[in-house]
């Protein structure tokens with residue numbers, strides 16, 4: 001086996017990253033070594049790349065970037081029993097401690113000692129990566145390999161849409177970045193009545209329409225409130241999936257919800273946001289739900305069923321594919337917003 005490998009390393013506390021030749025890691029007890037076949041860029045990778053405040057507070061450099069992956073298990077650490085060499089796997093990216101209050105009560109995904117692959121540990125933008133056995137997900141052979149690394153962000157979308165119990169309801173998705181886009185076919189599969197998507201980027205609005213949004217709105221030009229009123233017969237939407245992390249979008253979303261409705265927030269704002277809690281939340285009896293990552297492993301089973309039974313088609317959302325060496329091209333596209341999901345292959 002190779003002794004060194006190429007890896008995209010966040011090496012300096014500034015914009016950018018570099019391709020380096022580094023040693024192939026050894027799997028410690030309870031870990032497996034995976035030869036990476038597919039990775040994809042997440043919003044958080046872009047935050048680390050551009051080095052925002054969140055990255056500064058969470059990432060210790062130097063570190064290999066990336067967390068969304070699929071690949072083949074090539075070596076096992078001591079004591080690993082549930083995985084075999086040759087398995088085609090993806091990774092859950094939350095690394096739970098296994099012994100805190102949350103872990104012990106079925107809430108591993110919000111473990112208080114949580115580490116995240118590619119944020120707190122070396123990631124997967126490389127030829128090889130070590131994955132904790134607890135995080136290994138054996139891919140269903142019926143699911144096309146090109147979707148394998150996308151299951152992780154798909155889980156974010158599933159968790160967010162699940163929070164709205166959207167069957168036969170009118171919903172608004174604010175932000176059609178990759179997570180917002182993935183939420184559209186999921187909401188359709190879950191039986192949402194009307195899916196309204198609000199997104200300022202033309203490219204992403206077009207994609208949103210292509211993957212099943214019933215109404216797409218440019219919040220900077222169109223009158224979102226008037227459109228919501230028309231679509232919902234004046235009621236307002238039952239549910240908002242907030243995927244943008246933008247203060248104006250969160251406030252605009254809140255104002256479209258019918259009293260008693262729900263907002264689930266997955267988008268991560270860079271700074272504290274100002275909300276009109278009195279008018280837009282308290283007096284309307286709104287449920288506000290924070291979503292982080294994805295429930296382990298309910299969302300993976302749901303993703304498997306949706307993909308296997310072809311209840312969703314996420315192919316149009318994978319808009320670009322590059323060799324790993326061209327990661328900077330992918331990051332540029334992320335910055336422009338003119339992309340859906342970007343796949344990088346070592």
Ligand SMILES: [Zn+2]
Nearest residue numbers: 042068152153
């Ligand atoms: Zn991700």
Ligand SMILES: [Zn+2]
Nearest residue numbers: 097100103111
């Ligand atoms: Zn824990």
